[in-house]
Amino acid sequence: AQSVTQLGSHVSVSEGALVLLRCNYSSSVPPYLFWYVQYPNQGLQLLLKYTSAATLVKGINGFEAEFKKSETSFHLTKPSAHMSDAAEYFCAVSDRDLYNFNKFYFGSGTKLNVKP
Amino acid sequence: DVKVTQSSRYLVKRTGEKVFLECVQDMDHENMFWYRQDPGLGLRLIYFSYDVKMKEKGDIPEGYSVSREKKERFSLILESASTNQTSMYLCASSLDRALVGYTFGSGTRLTVV
Numbered sequence: 208a209q210s211v212t213q214l215g216s217h218v219s220v221s222e223g224a225l226v227l228l229r230c231n232y233s234s235s236v237p238p239y240l241f242w243y244v245q246y247p248n249q250g251l252q253l254l255l256k257y258t259s260a261a262t263l264v265k266g267i268n269g270f271e272a273e274f275k276k277s278e279t280s281f282h283l284t285k286p287s288a289h290m291s292d293a294a295e296y297f298c299a300v301s302d303r304d305l306y307n308f309n310k311f312y313f314g315s316g317t318k319l320n321v322k323p
Numbered sequence: 324d325v326k327v328t329q330s331s332r333y334l335v336k337r338t339g340e341k342v343f344l345e346c347v348q349d350m351d352h353e354n355m356f357w358y359r360q361d362p363g364l365g366l367r368l369i370y371f372s373y374d375v376k377m378k379e380k381g382d383i384p385e386g387y388s389v390s391r392e393k394k395e396r397f398s399l400i401l402e403s404a405s406t407n408q409t410s411m412y413l414c415a416s417s418l419d420r421a422l423v424g425y426t427f428g429s430g431t432r433l434t435v436v
Contacts, residue, residue, distance in 0.1 A: 216363065241424050250327070250413055250427035251366075297365065299424075311425060313358075315365035 209234055209300045213314035221322045226270075226285040228317045230298030233279070239301040240281040241311070242272055246294045254296070257281060268292070293321045326350075329414050329428035336435050342401040344431050346414030353418065355397035356425065357381075357389065360411040372397055404435045 214229040232238060239258050243251040255266025262274040268291075272283045281298060298314040330345040348355065354373055358366040358381075368381030370389040378389050386408060390398045397416075401408055411432050415425035 213365075243424075243427075248332075248430070248432075250429045251415075251425070252427070253424045256424055301424075310368070310371065313366040315363060 209238065209302055209312040211298050211300050211312050211314040213296075213298050213317050215317055216315065217318045217320065219320040219322060220288045222290055223287050226283070226288045226292065226319065228283040228296050228298075228319065230272075230281045230283065230314060231279050232281065232298075232300045234300065234302070240272075240274060241299040241301070242266065242270070242281075242283050243297045243299060243313075244268075244294050245297065245316075251297060254283070288319075288321045290321050290323065293319055295319070327414055327416050327426050327428040329412075329431050331431050332429065334431060334433045336401075336404050336433065338405060338435055340401075340404045340435075342404045342433065342435075344399040344401075344412055344414075344433070346397045346399070346416075346428055347395050348397075348416040348426070349395065350416070350418075350426075351394065352416040352426075353394070354416060355391065356415045356417075357387075357397065357399045358413045358415065359383070360413055360430070366413065369399065404433075406435050409433060409435045 210233040212231045241256045242254040245251045255264045257264050257274045265271045270285045295316045295318045297316050299311045327348045356371040357369040367383050372378050372391045388400045413430045414428040417425050
């Protein structure tokens with residue numbers, strides 16, 4: 208089974224600063240990769256996804272992520288944080304095995320705090 | 324937009340009660356999933372279903388069962404609720420073999436007292 212590691216359960220940045228949330232996965236075969244965001248008391252919303260096309264993926268709300276096979280990483284970035292970005296972010300991996308095609312493995316989440 | 328609706332946002336139940344959590348999706352998705360979310364543990368898969376009347380155990384099925392009698396509805400059942408089942412429960416659905424990811428419901432926060 209896949210495993211997903213998100214470094215840092217809490218990240219705090221100032222408004223306007225760079226946001227960098229880290230995600231590493233365990234597969235030797237490039238899987239499908241996703242970032243989700245969860246606002247308080249809500250479900251998860253899809254931010255962006257990598258599915259073997261361009262390695263730099265752009266998502267909603269100015270976020271982007273870069274797939275680096277050599278580092279088995281899929282870090283999420285945003286050039287300038289906004290107060291509304293405060294939320295919890297989850298990295299997820301979907302295995303390419305046909306039986307597990309639609310089965311996701313989630314990281315433990317990173318809570319982003321944005322300071323005024 | 325696909326909607327995944329969970330019937331309750333907040334539930335409080337007593338230890339030993341039988342609890343039903345309902346999830347309905349409106350876009351004819353084949354796949355449906357139940358996760359629980361706990362601080363520091365992320366999302367853990369309880370059960371999933373690829374088709375009507377079909378179910379598969381996830382990573383933490385103990386103490387839970389599921390029912391999928393109709394394509395649009397996937398129910399999670401706690402046969403005898405315990406305090407360690409206090410958690411946020413998230414339902415999700417997706418198209419078969421689709422690459423669009425999951426669509427999640429808003430979650431049900433269950434407290435067992």
